[in-house]
Amino acid sequence: MTAGHDPVGRDARSIAPADLFDLSGKVALVTGGSRGLGRxxxxAFATAGADVVIASRKSDACETVAAEVRELGRRALPVAAHVGRWDDLGRLTDLAYKEFGRVDVLVNNAGMSPLAPSSAQTGEELFDKVIGVNFKGPFRLTSLIGQRMAEGDGGSIINVSSSGALFPQPRFAPYAGAKAALNALTTAFALEYGPTVRVNTISAGPFLTDVSRSWTEDNRRHTRSAVGRPGQPEEIIGTALYLASDASSYTTGSLIRVDGGLY
Known part of the structure; x- marks a missing residue:
């Protein structure tokens, strides 16, 4: 392969960097899209040219973000759906394809991370909810949409995992386990739906989203990391755009840590 060319014959020197991140004509579906990192x-996807399906449990919250997308000149479909419910995900998929005819980018972002006093005091209902939202839901939705992507023009699937899977602690063991399982799904689905569908993980560290309101003031200011602080929600954008777009055409089955260098 000659320098400056990729295996499919495109001249890298002729591609403007901004074009690599262009999502014009694409459709993105984001779960947990009404707040925090999802929002x-x-x-970001709408600003880059994509139409967007916004899914979360509360329809009014989805509609609020959909209005923001429309103000950016893109189409938006708000859908109230619970990602821990198998049937909701089938309905979400059908609505997205009915409205847009395709999904090019799927972001499995919805999650829940409750703390428990101890493992012995973790109830079955809470355990099942954590596994359902963080693992069962992404498995089901990726199965439905990834298969359609593979049968069509391909696409990109982004699983939003957590540093909790890499640095687990007893008080959130089910969450850590579910996110570790999500990391494993990334590899399995990358193999199943490749080569035209890319599947990658963002391993997110502590971000100052709504959940951080319950943190101590010290935890809101400092982290045990190379950067030394939690992330601002907008600091997820660069990695998300990279994985959603052609900029990451040779990246699949990967886990990218966006956590400020936790240790």
Whole structure:
């Protein structure tokens, strides 16, 4: 392969960097898209030219973000759906394809991370909810949409995992386990739906989203990391755009840590 050329014959010297991140004509579906990191990704994708499906449990919250997308000149479909419910995900998929005819980018972002006093005091209902939202839901939705992507023009699937899977602690063991399982799904689905569908993980560290309101003031200011602080929600955008777009055409089955260098 000659320098400056990729295996499919495109001349890298002729590609403007901004074009690599262009999502014009694409459709993105983001779960947990009404707040936090999901909302930032929705807005970023719309700004890059994509139409967006915003899914979360509350329809009014989805509609609020959909209005923001429309103000950016893109189409938006708000859908109230619970990602831990198998049937909701089938309905979400059908609505997205009915409205847009395709999904090019799927972001499995919805999650829940409750703390428990101890493992012995973790109830079955809480355990099942954590596994359902963080693992069962992404498995089901990726199965439905990834298969359609593979049968069509391909696409990109982004699993939003957590540093909790890499640095687990007893008080959130089910969450850590579910996110570790999500990391494993990334590899399995990358193999199953490749080569035209890319599947990658963002391993997110502590971000100052709504959940951080319950943190101590010290935890809101400092982290045990190379950067030494939690992330601002908008700091997820660069990695999300990279994985959603052609900029990452040779990246699949990967886990990218966006955690400020936790240790």
């Amino acid at each position: 930032e990704m929705v807005r």
